[in-house]
Amino acid sequence: MKFDRFIRTFTITYALIMTSSITGITMGSILKDVGMDTLILGLFLQTCAQLEIFESRLHKLIINKTVRDQGRKPSMSNKDEVEISEIVRHHLIIYKYAKTVNIIYNQVIFFQFFESIVVLCTCIYYLTMYINELFALANFLGYTIVMFVQIFVYCWSANEVILKSTSVGDAIYCTNWPLIPVNEQKDLLLIMMRTTIPITFTSSFLVTLSLESYGNILKASYSAFNVLT
Numbered sequence: 207m208k209f210d211r212f213i214r215t216f217t218i219t220y221a222l223i224m225t226s227s228i229t230g231i232t233m234g235s236i237l238k239d240v241g242m243d244t245l246i247l248g249l250f251l252q253t254c255a256q257l258e259i260f261e262s263r264l265h266k267l268i269i270n271k272t273v274r275d276q277g278r279k280p281s282m283s284n285k286d287e288v289e290i291s292e293i294v295r296h297h298l299i300i301y302k303y304a305k306t307v308n309i310i311y312n313q314v315i316f317f318q319f320f321e322s323i324v325v326l327c328t329c330i331y332y333l334t335m336y337i338n339e340l341f342a343l344a345n346f347l348g349y350t351i352v353m354f355v356q357i358f359v360y361c362w363s364a365n366e367v368i369l370k371s372t373s374v375g376d377a378i379y380c381t382n383w384p385l386i387p388v389n390e391q392k393d394l395l396l397i398m399m400r401t402t403i404p405i406t407f408t409s410s411f412l413v414t415l416s417l418e419s420y421g422n423i424l425k426a427s428y429s430a431f432n433v434l435t
Contacts, residue, residue, distance in 0.1 A: 242318060243359055249307050250363035253405060256300045257370045261377045264293050272385040290390045297374075297397050304367070304405045316410035319360060323423065326353040330427055357423060364407040364415030375401035 267290065329350040375398040383394055407415045 242314070243356060246311060246315060246318075247359055247363050249311070250367055250407065253300065253304050253307070253367045254370045256296075256303070257374060260293070260296050260300060261374060263296065264378065265381060267293060268381045268383065268386060271390075272382050290393045294393055294397060297400065301400070301405065304371075304407070308407050312408055312410055315360065315407070315415070316412070319357065319409040319413065319415075322353050322356050326350060326357070326423075326427060329353060354424075358420055360409075361415050361417055361420035365417045368404045368406060368416060371405040372401055374398075 329346050332346045333350065378394050378398050378401075383391055386394075409415060413419050
């Protein structure tokens with residue numbers, strides 16, 4: 207009797223410990239993935255935000271210079287006015303920031319990206335096995351969609367950086383740059399030449415993150431699904 211009670215108590219305690227451990231491990235894995243994804247997304251979007259700020263500062267600078275040269279009262283005081291040299295320095299700092307982020311996190315992005323692709327391929331394989339079982343199909347289909355969304359977040363945010371970095375040259379060209387001095391026009395020309403090389407983020411040395419890469423992954427996944435079915 208005492209032995210049965212001991213076994214029963216031990217079993218309940220063991221079950222509670224195992225449940226709490228599994229729950230903790232699962233929640234820790236989820237929070238790790240979500241935290242890493244949001245961190246990298248924030249770093250990519252920070253690059254876009256800095257490029258937006260750069261364009262705004264440049265437009266204000268050119269407007270103030272043209273108004274001042276025409277003999278009108280500038281909208282900003284000379285103390286607050288930003289010089290072309292500072293604008294050029296800001297643009298170089300943005301590129302340096304993006305390069306630093308890519309150097310630090312490209313291996314992390316590679317492992318996250320590779321893990322997502324492996325899980326995605328596994329889910330597609332099991333989808334073909336349980337295609338006639340509704341409950342199992344719904345589970346694997348939901349997890350597959352989550353993997354597609356995770357990969358899309360990386361590719362979309364990196365693609366936004368590519369588009370924004372290349373659009374800076376067009377934004378400069380749309381300003382009243384012919385009205386500023388020639389030496390400052392040359393500085394703007396250097397910035398426009400630099401924007402012909404977009405800011406890119408890579409998954410190690412294998413994949414450049416972009417919507418084109420995401421499209422290739424979708425095509426490969428669909429091809430694998432057709433082959434397996």
